Amino acid sequence: MYMKGKLILEDGSVFYGNLVGDSVAVGEVVFNTGMTGYQEILTDPSYCGQIVALTYPLIGNYGVADLFQQSRKSFVRGFIISELCEDPSNYQCENTLTKYLTENKIPCIYGVDTRAITRRIRSNGTMKGVIVPEDTNEEEVKKYFSVLPEMQEVKEVTTPEVYVMDNQGPHIVVMDFGIKRNILHSLHNLGCKLTVLPADATSEEILKLNPDGIFLSNGPGDPKDVPYAIETIKELIGKKPIFGICLGHQLIALALGADTYKMKFGHRGSNQPVKNLLTGRVHITSQNHGYAVEEASLENIDVCITHRSVNDNTVEGMRHKNLPVFSVQYHPEASPGPDDNTYLFDEFMALLPKGV
Amino acid sequence: MPKKEYLKKVMVIGSGPIVIGQAAEFDYAGTQACRALKEEGLEVVLVNSNPATIMTDTNVADRVYIEPLTPDFLEAIIAKERPDGLLATLGGQAGLNLAVNLYENGVLSNFNVELLGTSLEAIKKAEDRELFKATMQSIGQPIPESITVEDVESACDFAREIGYPIIVRPAYTMGGAGGGIVNNESELIDVVIRGLKYSMIGQVLVERSVAGWKEIEYxxxxxxxxxxxxxxxxENFDPVxxxxxxxxxxxxxxxxSDHEYQMLRTASLNIIRELGIEGGCNAQYALDPHSNQYYVIEVNPRVSRSSALASKATGYPIAKVASKIAxxxxxxxxQNAxxxxxxxxxxxxxxxxxxxxPRWPFDKFMFADRLLGTQMKATGEVMSIDRSFEGALLKAVRSLEIGVNHLQIPEMAKLSTEEVHKKLNVANDERIFMIAEALRRDIPVDEIHKITSVNTFFLNKIKGIVAMRRN
Structure with a gap:
């Protein structure tokens, strides 16, 4: 039997629905517009600290499977769904989404009007929200809202220890700020040997491994909340070829002296068009970012903008003019999302020293 | 790249008579095309044999010819109007076939008319069965084992080799006219003879049947x-x-799953790129419900009936955008409209x-064979939108105007459960109602799935509707 619950947003609006489990969720409410890939979204560490609403109304239709898992566990604070499917159908299905949410203690409210919630966020911007049982009184709700923002999301999601994925090709050091499994797979499939380090690894530790290239991963939260990583990257730029994705891209910008800002409601979905300014081609990309690089702040820095969002012109990719450093704001590894952008991994390979 | 400035006058081939497989959706597409071209300051010459269309209204095109859609008439109109370009990918299969004919007979080059949008080469690569097969193989896209035959004996030889069921598809037809799935040699001979007659070039494709797989379109x-x-x-409710x-x-x-969605999406992009289509294209797949294996079943290098549905479903004006691309x-x-x-x-x-x-005309043709197969029989369709499958399905059923407001046909209540069970096997226009009736008799979902191959996801939704009605 399910329990009645409610989602309360910072602007005072309340949405009633049913709860999976009985735990409380507190976090920043964001929405994702993808029509497939709910498990990949659930296990993308970049959502750490956030309550994710899915705009597509039928969720759980093909169940869950270990294959789709993008990290060791889900770091979302809560999940908001319109209709939760109890009778999934797919040959790969290992479990229902309901059971997965219950077993992993992921708070979820379903049977709510996700379109109304999305419209609120679109017009008022990303805001804080709580998911609580229906009978929770105002005092308690107030208490949840008064919890301070966490700012330690990267520490929570990064790998606790160093690990290696062996291979014959070039050696890449991966700085894990909350990496998705498919990024590791994409690089490994290209022949790379990967050494994955925690987010607080120092430049000495990294350079001591003498890698052929360095990869900076995606991750949750405000890039300015990880000043230690910015310092590390400053010391790495120019020493080794660097490729950054998402948070990694923002950290490169900050390390180069540029600035980042918080977007009104961000880009989260699998249908974001991005123009490659070098080729003129438009690619459909998978995105998940609430912060972006401030274009004006790049003016006096030796980088050129290589990719732009077709929807709102925000910076989606950049490349250093003299050094082997480039980055994109979106997710070429997809999972979920389109496979249009795997060429970026090839470009990274091309940047590595020859003969390795 | 901006507009081709040398284009001043463009001829559009209209949708022609309404027949099964080519109905009002092509009037919708053609009208959008004419408006999109006029918006760009082009003079639009429209040819259509069907005056009962929106596109032949005097305010849609600049010049309207209501003449038979035959090569001779089109040549005469081209000679008189001297258009700079011809847009043929919006009038359905008939328009496309005419364009091929005009190109091959040298009419387009004689009068210096540019074929706009998808090139003839691309059209042929998609439409000619052998070329299509070779093209798909060159980019590693799997297609069911098949051969193109021009006589019955070769078809029988192939069938002996790979076994039944076998599907027969005539080349260059619309709505699958003249084709069908066959289970033995005598059926095969019948259908191949019919198919050869219907095909514009006297060819039919005989291929391995993937009946029962999921049918997915992009x-x-x-x-x-x-x-x-x-x-x-x-995704088709009814399997391949x-x-x-x-x-x-x-x-x-x-x-x-996202993985399957992206796998077929990537396949679709690879296909449209390899064919070199400039405009809209529809790709149909059979996806194995028990693995990631799939086959490309068909590619339409033009705006199709499904494009009209996709256009209405998403709000994305496919015909308009295809015209601007052309x-x-x-x-x-x-601009995103x-x-x-x-x-x-x-x-x-x-x-x-x-x-x-789909809306079938069986109420008007009482003695017609109501069995459904690879040859289209519907003469219309309804489309409904909702935030739940149940809501959308029931809205659609009501909109059919066939005298039912629910997934229930009263006569079916008179059947015994045994008869209902037996009739699930019959893929006719009333099957979804028979499925609902079976669920009302508590025949298990898995049992119904085994008989119909309809995905249990959909069957469980119908079960939910039946249960809610019961309560």
Whole structure:
């Protein structure tokens, strides 16, 4: 039997629905517009600290499977769904989404009007929200809202220890700020040997491994909340070829002296068009970012903008003019999302020293 | 790239008479095309034999010829009007066939008329069975084992080799006319003889049947700069074996994981790129419900019946955008007609779903064979939108105007459970009602799935509707 619950947003609006489990969720409410890939979204560490609403109304239709898992566990604070499917159908299905949410203690409210919630966020911007049982009184709700923002999301999601994925090709050091499994797979499939380090690894530790290239991963939260990583990257730029994705891209910008800002409601979905300014081609990309690089702040820095969002012109990719450093704001590894952008991994390979 | 400035006058081939497989949706597409071209300041010459269309209204095109859609008449009109370009990918299969004919007979080159949008080479690569097969093989896209035959004996030889069931598809026809699935040699001989008669070039394709697999479609757009997007994908409620025009169709797909969705999306983009289509294209797949294996079943190198559905389902004006691509624009230069702020180079995402339900004319043709197969029989369709599958399906059923307001046909209540069970096997226009009746008799979902191959996801939804009605 399910329990009645409610989602309360910072602007005072309340949405009633049913709860999976009985735990409380507190976090920043964001929405994702993808029509497939709910498990990949659930296990993308970049959502750490956030309550994710899915705009597509039928969720759980093909169940869950270990294959789709993008990290060791889900770091979302809560999940908001319109209709939760109890009778999934797919040959790969290992479990229902309901059971997965219950077993992993992921708070979820379903049977709510996700379109109304999305419209609120679109017009008022990303805001804080709580998911609580229906009978929770105002005092308690107030208490949840008064919890301070966490700012330690990267520490929570990064790998606790160093690990290696062996291979014959070039050696890449991966700085894990909350990496998705498919990024590791994409690089490994290209022949790379990967050494994955925690987010607080120092430049000495990294350079001591003498890698052929360095990869900076995606991750949750405000890039300015990880000043230690910015310092590390400053010391790495120019020493080794660097490729950054998402948070990694923002950290490169900050390390180069540029600035980042918080977007009104961000880009989260699998249908974001991005123009490659070098080729003129438009690619459909998978995105998940609430912060972006401030274009004006790049003016006096030796980088050129290589990719732009077709929807709102925000910076989606950049490349250093003299050094082997480039980055994109979106997710070429997809999972979920389109496979249009795997060429970026090839470009990274091309940047590595020859003969390795 | 901006518009091709040398184009001043463009001829559009209209939708022609309404026949099964080519109905009002092509009037819709053609009208959009004429308006899109006029919007760009082009003079539009429209030829259509069917005056009962919107596109032949005097305010849609600049000059309207209501003449038979035959090569001779078109040549005479081209001689008189001397258009700079010909747009033929919006009038359905008939328009496309005419364009091929005009090109091959040298009419287009004699009068210096540019074939706009998708090139003839691309059309042939998609339409000619052998070329299509070779093209798909060259990019590693799997297609069911098949051969093209021009006589009955070769068809029988092939069938002996790979076994039944076998599917027969005549080349260059619309709505699958003259084709069908056959289970033995005598059926095969009948259908091949009929197919050879219907085919414009006297060829039929005989191939391995993947009946029972999931049938999935993608609507794709491409421009001359090689930008590609998927407008929408669709999943057929009825598995492969029933013509998509006779299938209940849901957009977007419901039972595909992200991995499967992206696998077929990538396949669609690879196909449209390899064919070199400039405009809209529809790709149909059979996806094994028990593995990631799939086959490309069909590619339409033009705006199709499914494009009209995808267009209405998403709000993305496929015909309009295809017309702008044909005169030189790139996807990122065409305004998104819905938002007016962003560009047409994006992939629509839905927060609702759409159900298309075919409307068959069996109430008017009482003695017609109501069995459904690879030859389309529906003469129309309804489309409904809702935030739940149940809602969309029931809205569609009511909109059919066949005298039922629910998934229930009163006469079926008189059947014994045994008879209901037996009739589940019959893939006719009333099967979804028979499925509902079976669920009302508590025949288990798995049992119904075994008989009909309809995905349990959909069957469970219907079960929910039946249970709610009961309570």
């Amino acid at each position: 609507e794709v757009m491409r421009d001359a700069a090689d930008n590609c997007i998927v407008v929408c994908n669709m 074996g029933i013509h998509t025009g006779d299938s209940i169709v849901v957009a977007p797909s419901q039972t595909l 005169i030189g624009y790139h996807l990122d230069e065409i 819905v938002t007016k702020k962003t560009m047409a180079c994006f992939e629509p995402t839905l927060d609702y779903l759409v159900v298309k339900f």
